[in-house]
Amino acid sequence: MDKSTFTTKPIINGPMHAPLRHDSAHKHVTGTADYIDDIPEPIGTLHMGLGLSDRAHAEIVSIDLSAVETAPGVVCVLTGEDIPGFNDVASTGRHDEPLLATKDVQFHGQPIFAVVAETRDQARRAARLARIEYRDLPHWTDIDGARDNGAPLVVEPMVLKRGEPQTEIEKAPLRIQGSMSIGGQEHFYLEGQIALAIPGEDEDIIVWSSTQHPSEVQHMVAHVLGIANNAVEVRTRRMGGGFGGKETQGNHFAALAAVAAKKLKRAVKFRPDRDEDMTVTGKRHDFRVDYDVAFDEDGRIHAVDATYAARCGFSADLSGPVTDRALFHADSSYFYPHVHLTSQPLKTHTVSNTAFRGFGGPQGVLGAERMIEEIAYALGKDPLEIRKLNFYGQQGSDRTATPYHQEVEDNVIARIVEELESSCDYQARRQAIIDFNANSPVIRKGIALTPVKFGISFTMTAYNQAGALVHIYQDGSIHLNHGGTEMGQGLYTKVAQVVADTFQVDIDRVKITATTTGKVPNTSATAASSGSDLNGMAAYDAARQIKERLIDFACRQWEVDRSEVEFLPNRLRIGGEIVPFDTFVRAAYYGRVHLSAAGFYKTPKIHWDREAGRGRPFYYFSYGAACSEVSIDTLTGEYLVDRTDILHDVGRSLNPALDIGQIEGGFVQGMGWLTTEELWWDAKGRLRTHAPSTYKIPLASDRPKEFNVKLAEWSENAEPTIGRSKAVGEPPFVLAISVFEAISMAVASVADYTVCPRLDAPATPERVLMAVERLKQMG
Numbered sequence: 001m002d003k004s005t006f007t008t009k010p011i012i013n014g015p016m017h018a019p020l021r022h023d024s025a026h027k028h029v030t031g032t033a034d035y036i037d038d039i040p041e042p043i044g045t046l047h048m049g050l051g052l053s054d055r056a057h058a059e060i061v062s063i064d065l066s067a068v069e070t071a072p073g074v075v076c077v078l079t080g081e082d083i084p085g086f087n088d089v090a091s092t093g094r095h096d097e098p099l100l101a102t103k104d105v106q107f108h109g110q111p112i113f114a115v116v117a118e119t120r121d122q123a124r125r126a127a128r129l130a131r132i133e134y135r136d137l138p139h140w141t142d143i144d145g146a147r148d149n150g151a152p153l154v155v156e157p158m159v160l161k162r163g164e165p166q167t168e169i170e171k172a173p174l175r176i177q178g179s180m181s182i183g184g185q186e187h188f189y190l191e192g193q194i195a196l197a198i199p200g201e202d203e204d205i206i207v208w209s210s211t212q213h214p215s216e217v218q219h220m221v222a223h224v225l226g227i228a229n230n231a232v233e234v235r236t237r238r239m240g241g242g243f244g245g246k247e248t249q250g251n252h253f254a255a256l257a258a259v260a261a262k263k264l265k266r267a268v269k270f271r272p273d274r275d276e277d278m279t280v281t282g283k284r285h286d287f288r289v290d291y292d293v294a295f296d297e298d299g300r301i302h303a304v305d306a307t308y309a310a311r312c313g314f315s316a317d318l319s320g321p322v323t324d325r326a327l328f329h330a331d332s333s334y335f336y337p338h339v340h341l342t343s344q345p346l347k348t349h350t351v352s353n354t355a356f357r358g359f360g361g362p363q364g365v366l367g368a369e370r371m372i373e374e375i376a377y378a379l380g381k382d383p384l385e386i387r388k389l390n391f392y393g394q395q396g397s398d399r400t401a402t403p404y405h406q407e408v409e410d411n412v413i414a415r416i417v418e419e420l421e422s423s424c425d426y427q428a429r430r431q432a433i434i435d436f437n438a439n440s441p442v443i444r445k446g447i448a449l450t451p452v453k454f455g456i457s458f459t460m461t462a463y464n465q466a467g468a469l470v471h472i473y474q475d476g477s478i479h480l481n482h483g484g485t486e487m488g489q490g491l492y493t494k495v496a497q498v499v500a501d502t503f504q505v506d507i508d509r510v511k512i513t514a515t516t517t518g519k520v521p522n523t524s525a526t527a528a529s530s531g532s533d534l535n536g537m538a539a540y541d542a543a544r545q546i547k548e549r550l551i552d553f554a555c556r557q558w559e560v561d562r563s564e565v566e567f568l569p570n571r572l573r574i575g576g577e578i579v580p581f582d583t584f585v586r587a588a589y590y591g592r593v594h595l596s597a598a599g600f601y602k603t604p605k606i607h608w609d610r611e612a613g614r615g616r617p618f619y620y621f622s623y624g625a626a627c628s629e630v631s632i633d634t635l636t637g638e639y640l641v642d643r644t645d646i647l648h649d650v651g652r653s654l655n656p657a658l659d660i661g662q663i664e665g666g667f668v669q670g671m672g673w674l675t676t677e678e679l680w681w682d683a684k685g686r687l688r689t690h691a692p693s694t695y696k697i698p699l700a701s702d703r704p705k706e707f708n709v710k711l712a713e714w715s716e717n718a719e720p721t722i723g724r725s726k727a728v729g730e731p732p733f734v735l736a737i738s739v740f741e742a743i744s745m746a747v748a749s750v751a752d753y754t755v756c757p758r759l760d761a762p763a764t765p766e767r768v769l770m771a772v773e774r775l776k777q778m779g
């Protein structure tokens with residue numbers, strides 16, 4: 001790709017890099033954006049409900065569905081025996097995830113049968129009438145339980161090693177061993193899982209699915225029906241949030257709706273209610289990090305040896321790449337001269353955990369930040385000083401090698417942190433907080449400034465490809481389609497900006513159309529924050545091809561040189577003549593110019609050898625830093641975030657308004673993960689936090705009282721990405737660690753900052769209070 005293709009100077013009136021509103025913003029807030037449940041139902045649409053296991057691990061002895069079948073409104077009941085193709089929806093090809101369990105169940109809440117009825121209510125009521133006999137088998141639901149039972153794994157662990165960690169740990173002046181538990185997280189997308197399957201002639205079927213991965217839903221539907229991919233079309237206009245929870249978890253609902261629709265030759269809609277959704281879909285992995293860190297009196301890290309264990313649930317799903325990404329981020333922004341990292345993807349009798357914003361990365365970073373805090377408290381220093389001392393070096397220094405042997409080439413973390421430290425007045429505020437705490441018996445404050453370095457690319461190299469389709473119609477209006485999906489993040493707007501910019505037309509001229517496997521095939525999930533990098537480039541490639549043909553046409557028709565054809569806002573200059581864009585397009589049609597093109601992009605430079613633990617898994621890194629100040633009540637454990645300042649690197653922003661929204665949203669979602677959101681399973685393996693009554697996501701009132709978010713405006717991607725931008729979706733989630741560490745400092749004040757609090761995540765008020773009580777006894 002020619003680097004000069006992308007202007008680095010601002011384009012007058014050009015829409016790329018402009019802070020345009022989300023194309024559907026006004027529809028989101030007025031309730032006029034159509035989600036799948038808003039699509040008019042075809043006549044005779046049926047609805048589904050699930051029959052779930054009420055055992056965590058058991059053999060199924062018998063299933064009696066007679067009462068279900070005769071319940072009011074029931075049209076049919078599906079079991080694993082009724083799947084015409086394969087009773088398997090494992091996205092990994094490991095065949096470890098049946099669509100409906102037949103011989104045994106492996107978690108409390110696993111689907112065993114599905115009911116199809118005239119109404120959703122009838123389907124759900126009927127599902128409760130089944131009589132299922134089980135023979136219980138031993139079960140365990142958490143990391144300790146798995147370790148006590150021989151530590152069974154769902155995928156092979158990954159090991160990263162560089163240098164001589166064992167000898168260096170022995171040799172170093174100081175050493176700390178510890179352990180930290182990190183909780184999981186429910187996605188809590190506002191629009192739950194949903195699919196609408198509409199059967200067609202022969203084997204054909206159309207499935208509307210709320211999914212981040214239409215191509216995978218297509219493949220799953222074909223697989224369970226035992227038909228070819230080309231008989232299945234999957235469509236997704238938008239999701240009401242995905243957050244990783246719709247990367248694989250939509251497969252079940254789409255597959256079941258499709259099986260029922262083909263069997264009954266009627267449209268079938270499947271929309272579980274919130275409790276069912278929370279019970280049967282996977283969540284963020286909780287982790288246990290066991291670390292051994294060696295350092296010197298200055299606080300410089302010499303070596304790290306750490307194990308990252310994860311609760312994966314009963315099947316692999318995405319646990320392999322999730323635990324891999326945890327290891328890829330176990331360095332946070334720090335150079336480990338000698339390092340040994342191991343993942344431990346543990347099998348548990350719980351729902352299979354899955355992608356969630358950050359994809360294991362946040363858990364990896366939190367472990368690293370705990371090690372930094374430990375070192376700081378051990379030496380009686382400000383954790384920020386230890387952070388800065390251990391940052392990766394600049395290119396050319398001998399401190400740029402990651403544990404996976406990729407060099408950090410584009411390091412801007414020191415600059416980001418220094419700018420934020422000074423703009424938020426960190427040093428003075430920290431001193432003021434220490435002074436405040438000395439005289440405040442009940443309320444204590446804390447402040448922390450934490451960095452983010454996040455690797456961008458799917459670590460599975462093949463996924464880093466994308467396609468797009470662009471048509472220009474005779475009236476000069478443009479139709480855009482690409483493989484990415486819209487979940488509120490603004491991808492459709494950004495990609496439309498790219499196309500509008502290429503032709504120098506107003507964004508309104510570009511019609512953004514629903515993602516469909518029929519227009520762009522073999523797409524990857526919209527995930528790994530790479531949506532605009534991949535699809536933006538693919539759309540650019542398609543638009544560029546048409547633009548080339550238009551330029552050729554102008555040269556022929558006007559008998560001018562290429563240098564005399566210029567795309568101006570909504571018009572062209574051709575020789576001495578100014579021609580409106582639509583007039584020109586119509587002329588091109590009459591000149592028989594092909595006004596449609598398919599574009600393609602694959603990320604260059606990346607490769608990864610998991611066996612060897614070596615390669616360049618990431619095309620580049622996105623950076624950022626946040627400084628948060630909190631107050632805790634040492635009598636109740638309650639807390640408030642008083643202020644947060646963020647400086648974040650998105651390269652040259654494709655759309656600063658959307659990017660700031662992503663940073664704010666990611667940060668608050670991360671705060672929820674680290675503070676109030678707690679998943680809890682009882683001894684029977686039943687998830688007891690399956691509704692908003694017991695599971696607490698952040699409220700609007702939980703946002704930092706003062707919230708200053710800025711983009712690092714000087715940043716430009718060193719790699720020739722679309723518009724020199726950087727990915728934004730997931731990295732800001734990690735910024736919330738500043739809140740966690742600020743709470744930790746407020747707790748530490750109770751023992752005069754002499755002990756690093758053993759605070760596990762989430763730092764719920766109960767955990768904060770217990771940590772305070774522990775320290776009171778020590779202090």
Ligand code: MTE
Nearest residue numbers: 242243357487488489527528529530531729
């Ligand atoms: N923003 C909104 N509003 N809704 C979402 O579901 N998902 C996040 C992030 N931002 C999400 C979001 C996740 S997990 C990812 S991977 C990215 O968006 C995916 O989109 P992108 O690649 O276009 O950034």
Ligand code: HPA
Nearest residue numbers: 321359458459460527528
């Ligand atoms: N991130 C997000 N989703 C993914 C990844 C990844 O690295 N790999 C496979 N699915």
Ligand code: MOS
Nearest residue numbers: 244356357527528
């Ligand atoms: Mo995002 S967790 O990669 O869907």
